[in-house]
Amino acid sequence: MISAIVSGFTGAMGQKVLAMIQADAQLQLVGVYNPSVTDLTPATYDLAPTVQVFNQLDQITIGADVWLDFSTPSGAFANTQFAIEHGIRPVIGTSGMSEAQIAELQQLANQRHVGGIIAANFGVSAVLMMKFAQLAAKYFDHAEVVEYHHDDKRDAPSGTALNTAKLIYDAQGHDEPGNPREQDPLGARGGDYHGIKIHAIRLPGFVADEEAIFGGPGETLTIKQSTTDRASFMTGVRLALDAVMTRDELIVGLEQLI
Amino acid sequence: MISAIVSGFTGAMGQKVLAMIQADAQLQLVGVYNPSVTDLTPATYDLAPTVQVFNQLDQITIGADVWLDFSTPSGAFANTQFAIEHGIRPVIGTSGMSEAQIAELQQLANQRHVGGIIAANFGVSAVLMMKFAQLAAKYFDHAEVVEYHHDDKRDAPSGTALNTAKLIYDAQGHDEPGNPREQDPLGARGGDYHGIKIHAIRLPGFVADEEAIFGGPGETLTIKQSTTDRASFMTGVRLALDAVMTRDELIVGLEQLI
Amino acid sequence: MISAIVSGFTGAMGQKVLAMIQADAQLQLVGVYNPSVTDLTPATYDLAPTVQVFNQLDQITIGADVWLDFSTPSGAFANTQFAIEHGIRPVIGTSGMSEAQIAELQQLANQRHVGGIIAANFGVSAVLMMKFAQLAAKYFDHAEVVEYHHDDKRDAPSGTALNTAKLIYDAQGHDEPGNPREQDPLGARGGDYHGIKIHAIRLPGFVADEEAIFGGPGETLTIKQSTTDRASFMTGVRLALDAVMTRDELIVGLEQLI
């Protein structure tokens, strides 16, 4: 039985985390935290009376095995620091911390032998896609990355697509050769990362799909992950919960566990 | 039984045309033509003794139902003109004629009531893909086109992809709305045709695939054609052979028959 | 401006219909109906005070342009009959009516010149997929159907997949030839409808995807629709709303409008 405190419990991801915990007999919710709430009655949030609601960090004296944080960037560092100092293993999905902040937290966790994880993406299929792309890159000289997202997404390409191209480049060790005779007046060949082309498709109906395609003489290899519901992150969060219980350092990235 | 003369019979496509004719009991090869050959012995080309080999247009006096032309741009116009004037229905896959030349040939064919077809692409799946994209465009405000070709291809996007975008635009009747907040520093969003994005992927292992993707709230529709062997053109050529036998005008584009 | 009454307004689909109407300036919600509710206060259901809540058919005297029904099978016939008799054009997504009942309603609507539609599936991409499959079937001798659904789905294949196979068979006019030498000890070749193989995939992560694949020498054509959110049905409902305003008969199937 793993006891948990959920930070950012009123947000969309926080609510999915609560649902996951409540559906899992191995997990027990003991507290929730959000500095913006004023009502501290559990029933207001459809929580059992045994769950304590907090709006100030220093009032959280109950202890727990894990600290699940899907809140806002502004509080991420302080929350994680608080958790480590109180021996509560942090599982952090909140973005916005600097590399320096993360390094400081890692040092603190190491000193106190507290296991934990900070991850930008808890999607298991996305992490596996990147991992397999990295492995495949050794056997193919040519790769392209295609990602498909809803038309409201502002940034192109997606962070996962760019990261996938980086992992492929690192594995290949050199720029991919282009076709010097190619003519592309419209820019249809897409974005370029060391010769690896990246294509971003934006259409309503997609949630988030990421695809790496490798080509060699007479064959192609495609690794594609498709997200239809952000609840998919809960698979990765669950994996992380088990992992941090047996670790004694703060790791960065779900790929470290897979 | 349809009797045929094949122009450009020594080329790659010409050879596939010969193979198709020989495998089809409804078709009979009576002559072949190539101004570059010097040896006029059928056996030299593994042809039956009844097949006549020509290297000059004005020596072709045998008559036939159809003239299949998969030769070189320089001879396309003269060949087609010759066929029409001799009442041999032209089925022309050779590219390179100007619009003016095509118009002149159409006028000639109409005068003489000779059926025929000039097509840049005899791929049935490609023509159907374009047709369906055009139909779907009425029901979706958002579409993107993706094409996949081998890495030796020089032009991007493919003619079929650009043509598909044009057909979608024509059917929608207005530019597709973009996302004004989109940030795309690498050009990953691809080529643009009136708001319809076009993505060209170039990898060894692909022959020629073309894809139109439509998106609406909660759903996508994908129409994809994939070519694994250029022999696929023979399906369209066969379709054209039957069609020209019952027509009395020169049509342009396989889509006119489908 | 189209005024609407929504029957089955408390259900999942009914709620999506309400959301669609509220987001569309061309549509106006005037009433909602559900025989199971006891509280007739609009505010209870987050409805504007101008919207009337009904729990008995004979109390609905307000009149409206359209009657949107996404309720339960038991009430579908009576509801549709009531709407037609009161000159309210029915748009019926509720299943469960017999062919005899539908025929009776069609006769009634024709007599009264009331436009309407009964459809099992308001997914535009699904209807287009079926339509395109039917058109493509004329040009290919070989087709297979693949559908992908979540692992809780009980019936295999899906109704849409079976219907797609039927449409392909109708268009081809004869059984597809099989491979007499084929050996398939595990039944991996899937279900069979007149030689058209149907494959049902059941995995968590899929919502509902349907795919028709056609093959010819050296080429394939794939038509695939993918549903990521059941809200996709609203596109088809919206299309139907406009259509029934200008019709004077009760049609069956969204494909009649596309």
Added chain:
Amino acid sequence: MISAIVSGFTGAMGQKVLAMIQADAQLQLVGVYNPSVTDLTPATYDLAPTVQVFNQLDQITIGADVWLDFSTPSGAFANTQFAIEHGIRPVIGTSGMSEAQIAELQQLANQRHVGGIIAANFGVSAVLMMKFAQLAAKYFDHAEVVEYHHDDKRDAPSGTALNTAKLIYDAQGHDEPGNPREQDPLGARGGDYHGIKIHAIRLPGFVADEEAIFGGPGETLTIKQSTTDRASFMTGVRLALDAVMTRDELIVGLEQLI
């Protein structure tokens, strides 16, 4: 520079092997072997005069670094034995040897410290697909396998598809749970291997595609390899050539190198 003898040089695969060697400056063809040929003149087979043509094993006294065998099952064992005994590293794509024969050859190669490989499939993308499927299986409880081949293929499912299901089952360690309420009157759910469903699609236009699909809450992961030309095997053969030069045992399966 690796010197090579090619056994089965007149067959389709043998010809592709010759072409690969001739195009690679690191490889040198020194001999070819086929017990069925009677003409031993290199020019007859478009080979350089320095290449020796053999039709009897015991006349091959020239020595070489590697023995490439893509011949017929009847000679595979004797050929491989001959190669090992003469210190020529075997790269064997010829099928038909029994497990006992392979074990005997492995023992012989180990004794003599001769590197070599016997592989049923030299397709790099297929081997990677299987490897990734095996890795992904640890993170997903649900997987299905789909394979697409030309309609002349006799066996369903393909050996690769069945092998992929086996690897997934081995990695998961238990049967996948089914849906006890599922109704499948047509057998559309396909073949079954310990709960992993296998679907075989047979259509002209496909060469050989293999796909593993994994599903979890809200996400899917698809690993697909596609073969458009059997020349793809040469990538794996080339990989094997380098590998056997630095090994001193006979390995079985390209996956041992990847």
